[in-house]
Amino acid sequence: MTRPKRISILGGTGWLLEVPSNRDPREMIAAPAERSKGGQNPAYEPLQCAFLFSRPDRSAIPKNMGGHFPHAFFMNKLLEKAIKEFDRINGEDPRRQTVGRKAYARELIFAQKVYAWMERLNPSAPEDIRLAARSHTLRRWEIPRNRYRMDIGGYHQWRGATAAHAADAAAEILKRVGYPDVIVREVKRIIAGHRHPSDPDTQLLEDADVLAFLEIKLEDYLTRWDEAKVRRILEGTWSKMSPTAQRMALDMPLDSRVKKLLAGLA
Numbered sequence: 001m002t003r004p005k006r007i008s009i010l011g012g013t014g015w016l017l018e019v020p021s022n023r024d025p026r027e028m029i030a031a032p033a034e035r036s037k038g039g040q041n042p043a044y045e046p047l048q049c050a051f052l053f054s055r056p057d058r059s060a061i062p063k064n065m066g067g068h069f070p071h072a073f074f075m076n077k078l079l080e081k082a083i084k085e086f087d088r089i090n091g092e093d094p095r096r097q098t099v100g101r102k103a104y105a106r107e108l109i110f111a112q113k114v115y116a117w118m119e120r121l122n123p124s125a126p127e128d129i130r131l132a133a134r135s136h137t138l139r140r141w142e143i144p145r146n147r148y149r150m151d152i153g154g155y156h157q158w159r160g161a162t163a164a165h166a167a168d169a170a171a172e173i174l175k176r177v178g179y180p181d182v183i184v185r186e187v188k189r190i191i192a193g194h195r196h197p198s199d200p201d202t203q204l205l206e207d208a209d210v211l212a213f214l215e216i217k218l219e220d221y222l223t224r225w226d227e228a229k230v231r232r233i234l235e236g237t238w239s240k241m242s243p244t245a246q247r248m249a250l251d252m253p254l255d256s257r258v259k260k261l262l263a264g265l266a
Contacts, residue, residue, distance in 0.1 A: 078177050078178055078179055079127060079130065079131070081177040081178075082131055082134075082135075082173060082174055082177050082179070083131075083134050085173045085176075085177065086111065086134045086135045086138060086170070086173065087108060087111070087112075087134075089138055089139065089169070089173075090105060090107040090108035090111050090137075090138065091105045091108045092105070093105040093106050093107040093108060093140075093141045094141065095107075095141055097109050097110065097216060097217070097220075099216050106141070107137050107138070107139075107140055107141065109216065110137060110212055110213075110216065110217070111133075111134050111135070111136075111137060111138075112134075113212035113215060113216055114133050114134070114136070114137075114205075114208045114209050114212045115130070115133045115134050115208070116212075117207070117208040117211040117212050117215075117248075118130065118133040118204060118205070118208040120248070121204060121207055121208060121211075121244065121245065121248075122204055125204065127183070128183055128186040128187050128190060128201070129190060129201055129204055129205065131170070131174065131183070131187045132170070132187050132190040132191050132201075132205055133205055133208055135166060135169070135170035135173070135187070135191065136163070136166050136167075136170075136190075136191045136205060136209070137162065137166055138165075138166040138169040138170055139165055139166060139169050140162045140165070140166065142165065143158065143161050143162050143165055145158055148161075163191055163192055164192060166191055167187075167188040167191040167192050168188075170187055170188065170191060171184050171187070171188050174187060190202055190205060191205075203242055206240055206241070207241055207242050207244070207245035208245075210237055210240060210241055210245065210249075211245060211248060211249060211252075213237070214237075214249055214252060214254060214258070215252060218254075218255075218258060219255055221233075222255060222257065222258070227257075230257070230258070230261065231261055234258070234261050234262060234265065235265060238262065238265045246266065249262060250262060250263065250266060
């Protein structure tokens with residue numbers, strides 16, 4: 001029997017707890033104070049490991065534990081299961097996106113690219129953001145763009161509808177594979193809060209989303225949009241990006257017309 005250790009992980013600090021195989025680690029998240037003694041969590045037989053970690057921008061947890069409300073990081077296997085399910089569903093997208101010389105299900109390759117950019121932007125991104133990055137466009141094809149007015153107002157309505165749709169689809173999968181409610185709620189919040197730059201989590205997702213768009217989607221529109229529209233889209237896109245993401249965009253091997261326009265915005 002060993003006592004939990006306070007550790008630093010993924011940009012925060014928290015407790016490394018050892019959980020017996022016959023106990024559900026989620027119980028420790030739901031009511032940590034009930035099992036706390038003398039400011040420490042009780043010891044458990046070291047048969048299964050669980051990480052509980054906090055980030056400084058989150059609300060406080062019970063005083064006898066100190067710090068901030070914990071996120072769970074005991075579920076690497078759950079992350080693998082969730083991503084597998086996300087990819088399975090996105091693989092059902094009937095639309096195709098060509099990258100290089102290969103055609104992929106459109107939202108499958110886009111979600112994978114967003115995830116890759118998220119890792120480049122923040123290699124230590126917490127699990128809730130990783131889950132949101134891989135799932136924030138789930139089943140987007142089920143809500144066609146032409147269901148809404150083909151203007152900027154209609155676009156924002158469509159984006160809001162697809163975000164809510166994806167958040168619900170992601171939550172269903174996360175619950176099914178075994179994630180605790182605290183993680184499910186946070187992933188839904190990040191997806192639904194997409195495009196809110198005051199929140200660092202949604203800004204990270206926004207940056208990764210935009211960089212993936214520039215990498216694999218924008219070129220398809222260049223033949224359909226006139227230069228004025230391309231400029232307007234890029235101006236709006238640029239304004240949503242963090243300085244770090246803007247620098248990354250300038251280094252991307254983009255179409256010469258796009259690079260010229262982006263350079264003019266920098």
